[in-house]
Amino acid sequence: DTGVSQDPRHKITKRGQNVTFRCDPISEHNRLYWYRQTLGQGPEFLTYFQNEAQLEKSRLLSDRFSAERPKGSFSTLEIQRTEQGDSAMYLCASSNRTGFQETQYFGPGTRLLVL
Amino acid sequence: GQQVMQIPQYQHVQEGEDFTTYCNSSTTLSNIQWYKQRPGGHPVFLIQLVKSGEVKKQKRLTFQFGEAKKNSSLHITATQTTDVGTYFCAGFRSGNTGKLIFGQGTTLQVKP
Numbered sequence: 001d002t003g004v005s006q007d008p009r010h011k012i013t014k015r016g017q018n019v020t021f022r023c024d025p026i027s028e029h030n031r032l033y034w035y036r037q038t039l040g041q042g043p044e045f046l047t048y049f050q051n052e053a054q055l056e057k058s059r060l061l062s063d064r065f066s067a068e069r070p071k072g073s074f075s076t077l078e079i080q081r082t083e084q085g086d087s088a089m090y091l092c093a094s095s096n097r098t099g100f101q102e103t104q105y106f107g108p109g110t111r112l113l114v115l
Numbered sequence: 116g117q118q119v120m121q122i123p124q125y126q127h128v129q130e131g132e133d134f135t136t137y138c139n140s141s142t143t144l145s146n147i148q149w150y151k152q153r154p155g156g157h158p159v160f161l162i163q164l165v166k167s168g169e170v171k172k173q174k175r176l177t178f179q180f181g182e183a184k185k186n187s188s189l190h191i192t193a194t195q196t197t198d199v200g201t202y203f204c205a206g207f208r209s210g211n212t213g214k215l216i217f218g219q220g221t222t223l224q225v226k227p
Contacts (some may be wrong), residue, residue: 002159033215042119042203042217043158077193091157102207104148104215106157 002026004107006092012113019079021110025094032075033104034067035091045092049075063084082114119206129226134191136221138204145196145207147180147187148215153200161202194225 003026013019025032031050046065047057051072064082065090069075079086089111093104118141128134130141138147146165150158162171164187171178177190187204201220208216 002157012154031213033213035217040219041218042205045214045216048213050213058214103163105152105160109157 002105002107003107004092004094006090006107006110008110009108010113011110012115014115015084017082018078018080019082019092019112020076021092021112022074022076023092023107024074025092026067026096026105027073029094029096030072030103031095031096031097031102032069033093034075034077035093037089037091037109038087046077079110079112082100082112084114087114117217119204121204121221123221124219125222125224127224128194129225130132130196131193134194134198134223136189136202136204137224138187138189138218140185140206140216142208143184145184145210147184147204147206149187149189150203150205150217151200152203152220156200158203191209191223194223196225196227199223199225 005024007022033048033083034046037043045058046061047067049069064080067077089109091109092107095102095104120139122137146163148163149161151161152158152168162178167178167184168182175192179188201222203217203220205217
């Protein structure tokens with residue numbers, strides 16, 4: 001257990017529905033990342049926050065995806081009008097970057113299946 | 116865009132044999148990190164290398180960062196069944212402070 005928690009751990013939804021995932025990072029960490037991982041691939045960067053500011057968002061992320069970190073603590077990732085191609089593991093990670101040193105601690109992930 | 120490639124994609128070894136995975140980036144990296152993901156699990160941080168030519172060891176694991184900071188390797192000596200999993204390298208592009216790019220991973224199977 002890294003101290004990063006994600007909820008829910010599994011989600012099955014029908015195509016066209018909206019889903020929201022939550023990530024609670026390690027409390028003293030100022031950075032929070034969202035990744036997507038499909039079978040046989042490495043985690044793919046989606047977006048990240050430093051405190052409450054969203055500093056970068058992948059160009060691969062469509063307008064159906066939105067992420068927030070309103071108080072600089074927990075974060076939510078919402079997918080609107082889900083598609084079957086959205087089926088994947090969604091990973092959250094947190095870190096406390098100092099200079100070039102940064103260790104990202106991953107949560108257990110939320111596995112999404114879109115039917 | 117920046118790409119990080121790993122070879123081989125899969126490796127099956129007999130317990131006790133050595134194992135090496137190689138990581139190559141299309142661009143210079145400010146640092147390289149290695150993660151291990153067990154089947155059904157999430158990536159777990161192993162190590163970070165920052166300096167050109169850096170070599171670090173963790174028990175049976177040896178990590179190297181290339182002189183040009185574009186490639187890296189992970190070598191496991193005398194593999195054990197507990198080494199089973201997928202090993203990912205990941206790097207920050209030089210000058211980029213947030214986006215970590217992962218390779219596609221090398222999955223290691225160890226036969227007892």
